[in-house]
Amino acid sequence: MDSRQATPPLESDSSSSDREEEDCSTQPATPSTTTELTQLIHEHSSITLLKNFPPSSKQLINQQPSKSFDKHPDFIPPTNQLSLLRHSEFGFDPNELDFCWTSQFNPTTTTTTSNTENHSPEDAPYFTYLTTYWSYLLVFLIGHLRDAIGKRFSAKSHAHLKLHNGYAALNSDFDSFFTRRVKSRLDDCFGRPVTGSPARTITLLDRTSSDNCISFKYPHTTTQALNIASYNYLGFAQSRGSCADAAEITIHQLGLSSSGSRDDVGLSPLQIETEKLLARFLGVQDAMLVSQGFATNSTTLPALVGKGALVISDEYNHNSIRFGTRLSGAMVRTYRHNNMKDLERLLRESISQGQPRKLRAWSKIVVIVEGIYSMEGSIVDLPNLLRLKDKYKFYLYLDEAHSIGALGPNGRGACDYYGIDPSRVDLLMGTLTKSFGASGGYIAGSKKLIEHMRKTCHSAVYAESPSPPVMCQIRSTVKLIMGEDSPSSPCALDAQEGASLSEGKRRLRRLAFNARYLRAGLRKLGFIVIGDQDSPVVPLLVYQPGKMLLFSRLMLERYAIVVVIVGYPATSLVSGRVRFCVSAAHTKQDIDQVLIATNEIGEALGMKLDWGSKPSPRWSVERVINNASQLVAGSL
Ligand SMILES: Cc1ncc(COP(=O)(O)O)c(C=O)c1O
16 A cells, blocks of 8 residues: 555656646647648657557557556566466465355355345435436536537537538437537546556556546556456466466467368367367356357357247346347347346246237247346346246356356356256356456357357357467366366365365455455445345446546556446446456455555545434444455354
């Protein structure tokens, strides 16, 4: 903390910010032709141009960050256990043995959003809602006023907003208005440019804006910050370590590209082996790799369902699922998030009525859910879903993008977490971008179904097979998680069992601890946190748009912690949030830091729950930190 407080704020370099002010007035418009570009280069000095654009990766290689989160980011102790090295990518925790947990559903002790009246956005006091609506109302009024004045007095630059020369307005909808007049004001907390691997820490390209985030300038300095924003659940997003080394060797042996789809000449022994390994890991008969996670959903679903079929989808399902079902031509109906009563009502209604206007039964019914919902932090209610499946005989498609590797004692996702046989789920889909630090996705299930996918899924037939180093990364990480590739070392949990844990298991235990600790700690501090106890996605509700921007900035400037802010349209307008994503790469100390920083900034911004006349159950941050293990065990 000391080193971070000593760190000057982002805009503290007064000489450089003065220069930025000057640069702003001469900021070039986006050049459209080569002649215009040449002209621009003559008009503006090369230094000015460079400062207005992010530095190239060439300029950044080997450049030390101007501000560092770690005092010794490159300290490497003499050990051959690469995952334990203390460096910025995977935090070395000397007390790792004390801070472990197993991610496992326990019907008597686990509290879930589906079995309790957990915190929900409605928990906020009316005053919070009032001020949130008021903030948006004010910004909307000013925005509409500016649009009206612009259309009247600056018709040319506002042509896209109104009828012109017989053409319809190009951007006249609410989303366009929201992006131009609201989101653009908050852009400093979105889309931060980064360099290096999105590991435990991340290096951000510093940027400044003197026109309320309409444009940014890059002073060519960087800040190393604690990264609690990436989906690096198991900490495998590393540019060093055994997996990265293996991927490097693969590039030397097999190159970077598969150069063809599996139906042409793109199917390698490496892909066949990786698919077999994935199927074994997931506990199913077969699996197929796809080179992109989004495309796994959007191209698998049209191969599974079509006209005459019914897809029943959770209201918060990911865009790739929505896109895939829309492409398929199947009828889509949605039910309330993770609400099994609403799903059953919809099932009964749909089955009894059949296809509209045809008086025919549905050709098939597929229910699509996610293992962990990345905006809500909730875990699918799989046991009750399977009860409904047995009763109503629908096919179940489970997207495990965020739950594979992140849930269950063996990291095998939602089925593993609940102790359910994975063959009860018809199709298991997952992405390899998150827990595995790789890229692409998979679809897994029975041999027959996967063979059908290999012949009909557009990604298998028309898209290139995954790149060899990516498949190598998938193989190495899956093997580590399965404990097939690494030396074991003792850990507190298994000390009692007289066994030893592999590196993969240690990562799983650390992630499970961090997830429960951060969520429980934030709740004890008085914040409104949604989602399930064991989910590594921890959304903290902020509500007001101004606070979203301030929270993100203050976390970075004061504590060198980078967070993700999520708002409309990914959430409803009034439930803007900070989404913390914990990782196995974080140490207990890192989570302590996040709690200290959030506590201080949340207090200053009035983000804590107002308990009204009831006695305050809030804890001090010291009490939270000193009782971490008990909080995780749920004994307090
Ligand atoms: C539930 C879900 N499915 C699919 C995807 C797409 O995966 P990818 O980002 O690997 O393309 C995502 C992305 O975050 C997701 O959250």
